[in-house]
Amino acid sequence: MPDTAAMSSVRAAPAADTRSPADLVRVNRRFYEALWAEAALVDPSRFNTWPLVCELLGDATRPLEVAPGLRPRLPLAGTCFVDLSHAALRGLHAHGAQAAHGMIGALPCADASFDLVCAFDILEHVADDDTALDELARVATAHATLLLSVPLHPQAWTAFDDFVGHCRRYEPAAIEAKLARRGFRIERSAIYGMQPKSSRMLAIGQWYLTHRRERAMWWYNRVFMPLGLRFQKPLRWRAGLADTAGVDEVLLVCRR
Secondary structure, eight states: OOOHHHHTOOOOOOSSOOSOHHHHHHHHHHHHHHHHHTOOOOOGGGSTTHHHHHHHTTTOSSEEEESOTTOOSSOSTTOEEEESOHHHHHHHHHTTOEEEEOBTTBOSSOTTOEEEEEEESOGGGOSOHHHHHHHHHHHEEEEEEEEEEEEBOGGGOOHHHHHTTOOOOBOHHHHHHHHHHTTOEEEEEEEOOOOOSOHHHHHHHHHHHHHOHHHHHHHIIIIIHHHHHHTOOOOOOEESSOOOTTOSEEEEEEEO
8 A cells, every 4th residue: 555644645726637527527427337337325414514505404495415325415305406416316326316417517497496405515526616506596596595515726736626526715805706706695604524534544534445446436335434434523613704714514505
């Protein structure tokens, strides 16, 4: 096994991602198609986002979740799901969910169709995030709520970001400005994500995903994911975009 410290060393993100949109799609499809092919669907109520979802569904009747894979945060009944992965779509359909094949940059949905729009851990994967945000805004109603999670701080970029198909991390002010241009105001935010803190653990995981993929997927789906769910902490909300110093990922509740 290669030196894990060297593999996981933090480095700055490239000034401009040189991978083409097609390359990024291939990277993401290869990684997530394999992940979902070996995974079981996790019930949304097991995530620490569930109390928030229940609160928001009190006012929303037309929810959309984009690219949930087999880790949806919105309830299966009554939600429209859109995903690129055929393995994920098969799993969602098997549990009775309404799910369509599509990408965040070209959603197969009519204008102003949804009053709750969710995109967890997806915006950082697409080459053209402006078009993706335009699409989320297009399908949202005039008074919709947008739930969005993104990784922060380009200077925190690691080889793992490359490996899982990220093409950016966001400066906090930049994502706030992008949302504002589409009429969304950040109402509250919370530290989010289940990424291990240990750079050595991330590097070992990356090595096994590259060289021992089947074994790595078995351990992830049957051991690490259940442990991650068990030890989740409740989300701690702060008004607006809170202090993000040292924060790896943030969950945003945005209102039009």
